[in-house]
Amino acid sequence: MSRADFNRSVLEFLARLGEVFSAPHLAMNISIAYIAIQLQVLRSTLTTLGVIVGVSSMILIATIGEGAKWKIEQSVNMMGSNMVILSAAPDGNPAGGAAGRLTVRDVDQIATKLPGILHAAPQIMVYSSLVAGNANSRTNVVGITDDYFAITKAEVARGRLLSDADQRLKARSIVVGATVARRLFGSDDPVGRSVRVNGVPFEIVGLLAGKGKSLSSDPDDTALIPLSTAMQRMRAAGARAHDAIDLAFIQFGQEAAIEKGEEAILSLLREKYRVGENDIDPFTLTSTKEFVAQSLSIITAIQLGLVAIASISLLVGSIGITNIMLVSVSERTREIGLRMALGARPVDIRNQFVVEAALLCLIGGVLGIVFGSLFAILVSNALEWPFSVDFPILVISLVTSVAVGVLAGAYPAIRASRLTPVEALRHD
Amino acid sequence: MNIESHQQPPDRAPLLKVEDLHKIFRVGDQDIHAVRGVSFSIHAGEFIAIKGASGSGKSTLLGLIGGLDRPSDGRIMINGREMSTMSAAELAQFRNARLGFIFQQFNLLAGMTALENVELPLLYARVPLLERRQQAMAVLDRVGLADRAAHRPAQLSGGQQQRVAVARSLVNKPSLIIADEPTGALDSQTASALMALLTDLNDEGMTIIIVTHDDAVAATAHRQIFVKDGQIISDHVHEQS
Known part of the structure; x- marks a missing residue:
């Protein structure tokens, strides 16, 4: 199967999927976005790097944090949860x-x-x-x-x-x-x-x-x-x-x-x-349960701090996406003009670019999950901890990625939708 | 020059009616009066060439008729509907339902196959996938390119690309096809083949407006409107051959 054939089947699949869920509109925008992205593989990858790094950091932080919590619980369980520690x-x-x-x-x-x-x-x-x-x-x-x-x-x-x-x-x-x-x-x-x-x-x-x-x-x-x-x-x-x-x-x-x-x-x-x-x-009296609770809350606090840092990466990533979408809108001004001439309403053009940015970020999010998980597996193996990724973390990562895409794509998309067809068509 | 020579039977309402159309561009601190009070009517089934030198205002006029641009003053009625009062979204739907466009540079999207390019207007008309495929395939067949459906524009010759564009302009069954220098990027042989295709379409009843500065191309049309300095200076109908 050649690459073109493969792309065609993917498009076909997306289009049919969209129609199954009676959202031909979204399906259309996804196929348009897919074409635009796969025409610019290198640029798209570089664009989503911020999202990839942000999401993989999140996965890593979540996984390692959970591992550390497991380790603490395990070490306390070895002594038993029926213990108190008295210290001078x-x-x-x-x-x-x-x-x-x-x-x-x-x-x-x-x-x-x-x-x-x-x-x-x-x-x-x-x-x-x-x-x-x-x-x-x-x-x-x-x-x-x-x-x-x-x-x-x-x-x-x-x-x-x-x-x-x-x-x-x-x-x-x-x-x-x-x-x-x-x-x-x-x-x-x-x-x-x-x-x-x-x-x-x-x-x-x-x-x-x-x-x-x-x-x-x-x-x-x-x-x-x-x-x-x-x-x-x-x-x-x-x-x-x-x-x-x-x-x-x-x-x-x-x-x-x-x-x-x-x-x-x-x-x-x-x-x-x-x-x-x-x-x-x-003197101080601490039960192992309290000790576990305290340790876990410390780990959670550290995790939150790290998530904040990872969010900065996502923020920077979103600025990169806004930037590249502006370039994309400017490069494809003629295409926008043509689509308008053929019947695309301003809202269609806006949605097209928002969906493109969101899809770009979703792909970045998926890659981020893959890389983050691979890295987390390496770390877990080195520390001899069990590896597990929580399902909610995956959902949160993907939803965040799409949200970043929608926000980052909004401004370029609105700019594209405000072009007049005749000017856009004249654009070189 | 017999400006009022195109009289049509009075019982037929015009497909397109342009009344005292003006378009003024502001460039720097200068006003450019590109279209100055143009009025004319077109009836269904006509094949019209709008002729003029570059800068005569003929392309601006075409953009106004096609609803791609808004007039500074005057009215454009198509099928009895006034275009200048429509919102951008209404205008888009109107273009989608009523008009077909053919451009000098073909304007096919490079990432898509011929079939998908032809499908584009149907996509914006929210036609479901399978119907879209069938209708697009039918018009591609009509322009003789059914066997090139899966080719990308880069894999097609200039003449073939323009025929794909013709198919795209037809696929929504428009009332009017608007062609802006459609032969401008073609050699003379392919150009005449394309004009033969347009003539065939007109013979089947399609109304066509073509903007050109090429006399040979203009001669194919039944009616010629000559534009200079933003005004119509002649408008006459050929003897049908």
């Missing part, structure tokens, strides 16, 4: 720099006094320098208890997890994440090797199983030591209590118990620290 950070902006307060005893009290709690995992988190030979890694070292493993279901790829004996003996045992191991030992087995954490020698007893990638932080850039060891060796001088901790995961037996549980935890701690009605809590 004042809830809100403390006047006079009030310090946060939270201790192992607080967590023990919560775990023993309140009903429905499955695990409570107090933690100390210290951003530390890990050194082995010439290699080093700046990593968050987390002091943990057995409950941490129960909640996070962390596993080792090699070696072992921290044991009761490690806790009891305040052993200098450390379990490292894959990223830390790679920084310190390359591809060598880290288990059994020695590493200095802020100058203190530790023995690596295990390598954590990898958790994969995420956009912002690397979950494998971590190292775990016994909480007892951390309290003894890593607590900064001047801590309020000998058993001060940075945060605790508290897991409830049932998701339904969380709301009541949160209230109970808050009143217990407020009473203990004598927090007045108008005071700021010296």
Whole structure:
């Protein structure tokens, strides 16, 4: 089938489609526009570049944003949605720099006094320098208890997890994440090797199983030591209590118990620290659900910002289309005159150019979806996320493209429709 | 010169009646009086040549009769309808239904086949696709180009292109065909073939007005109107051969 034959069949199809939907008028304009566009393939492509870039950015932003949301939900689901995180950070902006307060005893009290709690995992988190030979890694070292493993279901790829004996003996045992191991030992087995954490020698007893990638932080850039060891060796001088901790995961037996549980935890701690009605809590309670909601809203905000930027591309694209349509009207003045002589009303001429601009943009929109999706597939594969495009996003992209076309084409089209036939026919 | 020699039987109402037509162009700060008080009538079935040198105002006159331009003063009636009071849209529909145009430069659209070019007036008349195809094919056949229906203008000779244009002017079954120097871009042999085609159409009853500066072409017509400086200076009917 030659190109001309193909074009002819496409036209035939469009015309019949139009008549099926009893819109011969629109069908006519679409076929006219199709002819005009395919006569100027290169120019049409360049013209729609702005729309292509704008729409593909939108698809990319939407897809990657959805992927990031999926990742957050997935990582939280691994821990379970029945969890709250208690941290020793004042809830809100403390006047006079009030310090946060939270201790192992607080967590023990919560775990023993309140009903429905499955695990409570107090933690100390210290951003530390890990050194082995010439290699080093700046990593968050987390002091943990057995409950941490129960909640996070962390596993080792090699070696072992921290044991009761490690806790009891305040052993200098450390379990490292894959990223830390790679920084310190390359591809060598880290288990059994020695590493200095802020100058203190530790023995690596295990390598954590990898958790994969995420956009912002690397979950494998971590190292775990016994909480007892951390309290003894890593607590900064001047801590309020000998058993001060940075945060605790508290897991409830049932998701339904969380709301009541949160209230109970808050009143217990407020009473203990004598927090007045108008005071700021010296601790912060976040449920994983809240955490997810917050993270998702942050991602949504970022997405909106990026969509605004992509819209600028569409705006610039629409100016390009207005420009090229003005050129097209001027080049085809004679054609306009002829069509008028043969019976085209001003409104027919106007519609012809509006439809042409809209069709041009629709083609740009479709190409944008294709390129955006291809790029999103590449990114999703690299991040090991699932790829999916929401149907509403596709519809929005296409509708936006057509709207841009109609708006961009309106002025040139109206100018074309105001030509007088005799002058237009005389035009060279 | 016998200006009033074209008397027609008084019982027939004219197809076209032009009364005291004026057209004034403003160029810079000068008024150009291109048509100065022209009046004449045309009856159905006539074959008329409007002759004149370039700049005589004959093309302006043709544009006015064809409803492509608006007069500064005067009236044009076709089929009893006054054209100067019509809106642009009404005028377009009127041209579509009543008039067929043939131009010197053929004015075929390059991206379309001969058939699609012929279909154009039917498209604006909102004729459905299949009917459009049939009617366009029939007139292409009438001008002897049925076998060239799928060709683009660039694949046709000048004479063939002008015949496609003739087919296009016929397809809406107009009351009047208006041809502006139709042989101007053709060699003499093709030109006479085209004039033979127009003569045939006239013999079948079609009213034709042709603007030309070529005496041989004008001689084909039954009636010749000579225009100079925006005025008719002669208007006479040939003896029918």
